[in-house]
Amino acid sequence: MPGGGCYRALYSPAWSAASELVAAWLKEAGLLVRRDAVGNVWGRVEGSRGGRAIVTGSHIDTVRGGGALDGALGVVAAVEAVASLVASYGRPTRILECVAICEEEGSRFNTNLWGARAIADRIEPGEVERVRDGDGTSLADAMRAVGLDPAGVAGAVRRDIDAFLELHIEQGPILDEQGPRLGVVTAIAGTAHLEVTVRGQPDHAGAMAMTRRRDALLGASAMALAIAEVAVRMGHPAVATVGTIVVEPAQVNVVPGVARFVIDARHSDPAARADLVNEVTNACKVIARERGLDVDVRAVRDRPPVRLDPRIAEVLRRACAAAGVAPRDMTSGAGHDAQVLAAAAHAGMLFVPSIGGRSHCPDEATAAEDVILGARALATALRELSYQS
Ligand code: GLV
Ligand code: MN
Ligand code: MN
Numbered sequence: 300m301p302g303g304g305c306y307r308a309l310y311s312p313a314w315s316a317a318s319e320l321v322a323a324w325l326k327e328a329g330l331l332v333r334r335d336a337v338g339n340v341w342g343r344v345e346g347s348r349g350g351r352a353i354v355t356g357s358h359i360d361t362v363r364g365g366g367a368l369d370g371a372l373g374v375v376a377a378v379e380a381v382a383s384l385v386a387s388y389g390r391p392t393r394i395l396e397c398v399a400i401c402e403e404e405g406s407r408f409n410t411n412l413w414g415a416r417a418i419a420d421r422i423e424p425g426e427v428e429r430v431r432d433g434d435g436t437s438l439a440d441a442m443r444a445v446g447l448d449p450a451g452v453a454g455a456v457r458r459d460i461d462a463f464l465e466l467h468i469e470q471g472p473i474l475d476e477q478g479p480r481l482g483v484v485t486a487i488a489g490t491a492h493l494e495v496t497v498r499g500q501p502d503h504a505g506a507m508a509m510t511r512r513r514d515a516l517l518g519a520s521a522m523a524l525a526i527a528e529v530a531v532r533m534g535h536p537a538v539a540t541v542g543t544i545v546v547e548p549a550q551v552n553v554v555p556g557v558a559r560f561v562i563d564a565r566h567s568d569p570a571a572r573a574d575l576v577n578e579v580t581n582a583c584k585v586i587a588r589e590r591g592l593d594v595d596v597r598a599v600r601d602r603p604p605v606r607l608d609p610r611i612a613e614v615l616r617r618a619c620a621a622a623g624v625a626p627r628d629m630t631s632g633a634g635h636d637a638q639v640l641a642a643a644a645h646a647g648m649l650f651v652p653s654i655g656g657r658s659h660c661p662d663e664a665t666a667a668e669d670v671i672l673g674a675r676a677l678a679t680a681l682r683e684l685s686y687q688s
Contacts, residue, residue, distance in 0.1 A: 304364035304661030308407035310338065310441040317359050321374060321399040328382035330397065336454035337417040338401040338447055342378070344385055345394060346685065351461035352394040353685040354644070355380065355677065358403035358414060358636055365404075366663020368468045372651070372670065374399045376466045380678035384686070393461070393685040400636050407432045408441075412602075415639035417455035427452060460644040462611055462684055465637045466677045467648060468665055472656025473629065480669050481619045481676060482629040482650035483612050486567050487638040488536060491576050492600035493562040495522065495583055498593040501548060501556030512554050516546050518592040519558035525582040526562055530575065536632055537575050539564045567604045567630045605638040611647030611680075618679035619649070622672055633658070649676055 307313045318340050325332045325342030332342050340359075343352075357373025377397040384391070400418075405411030410430045416422055427439040427449040439449035469475070474482050499513035523541040530539035540563045547557040562579055566572035580596045587594035612628075619626040629650060637646040651673035654664045 305361045306363050307361045309402040310445045324378045336451045339414045340399040342397040346391045348392045353462050354396045355464045356398035358400040360402045362404050373466045376674040391685040395685045412639045415636040418457050419643040420456040463640040463644045463646045465648045468653045469650040470633045470658035474652035481624045481626040483615045483626045484631050484648035485628050487605045487631045488565040488567040489604035490602045491564045494597045494599045496595045497558045502554040504552040515558040516555040518590045521586045522583045526579045529578045537566050608645035614680050618676040621679050622676045
């Protein structure tokens with residue numbers, strides 16, 4: 300895309316091409332391949348003893364201008380790990396599956412973790428019709444365009460998954476700067492999205508005196524600075540980001556009358572996250588009052604922090620040790636499919652370093668030997684879970 304990087308938006312041609320490529324790899328590895336009701340691609344090997352499935356994978360979509368590894372690493376490593384386990388050890392005792400989850404990022408539609416929520420039966424009533432992309436296309440129409448039936452979303456629900464393992468890049472600097480080369484995720488931070496609408500007064504950019512303006516964008520800018528200061532003051536792992544803003548009427552010679560932005564606020568501790576949300580909300584209200592603006596702060600998303608499964612974390616620690624690494628226990632600041640699938644299965648995650656901590660940008664990278672180490676540890680963990688005698 301312009302400016303570099305990948306953009307595989309849900310149900311777009313790039314997304315379809317990637318899904319087909321993964322399906323071809325899974326077929327080549329001898330797995331039974333299917334696309335579910337929302338477009339998650341599954342590859343399955345039957346276990347000799349049946350029972351609940353051991354699943355590994357990650358998401359196939361990306362943010363705009365994203366990197367090559369966020370999500371894709373976990374998909375490619377899943378295919379590689381399962382294919383090599385089957386090639387080396389034959390049929391597992393447990394059902395073993397790979398999944399390329401159709402959407403996690405919320406890039407095209409403001410509905411993140413769509414694929415994992417469909418598996419975990421967490422889709423909201425009416426969501427397919429209600430949610431629209433920037434062009435006004437509904438999720439339902441986007442599904443139809445790739446041959447999926449929006450009335451059949453419930454068909455993606457799985458109640459027979461025992462464990463879900465996800466390999467992912469860290470997306471922050473801890474492993475790269477402080478080591479070791481593998482991390483076991485014990486918890487995933489909760490995310491709140493607050494939509495803020497600031498209303499001032501549109502005026503002529505040439506004729507209205509600076510001292511008499513009620514400029515909504517200047518108010519929103521002061522709020523963005525104050526929001527970041529709140530998170531800095533609370534300290535790690537509190538984070539708060541304003542990543543999107545629109546103004547009205549968005550004309551070069553008009554003082555902005557309205558500014559709308561979304562605050563993404565995260566913390567791994569539920570009480571601290573509630574404090575963070577209250578403090579950023581108050582900061583916006585104080586600034587609006589000082590500047591004679593109206594402000595409305597509305598919670599549009601609230602995903603609580605999630606603890607991952609301690610038993611799977613132990614399996615992952617043993618797998619890291621077998622690869623020669625004593626892993627670090629970590630909390631993920633980024634959101635992941637595992638946080639939703641934790642409601643439907645015993646979920647665990649393994650991190651490899653992100654060079655310079657860079658992610659959600661074209662420079663996202665991980666050393667090849669760390670990718671191999673992570674994939675190897677994933678395969679070892681899957682072997683322990685799915686080749687039990
Ligand atoms: C997705 O990467 C998120 O953490 O929002
Ligand atoms: Mn991401
Ligand atoms: Mn991701």
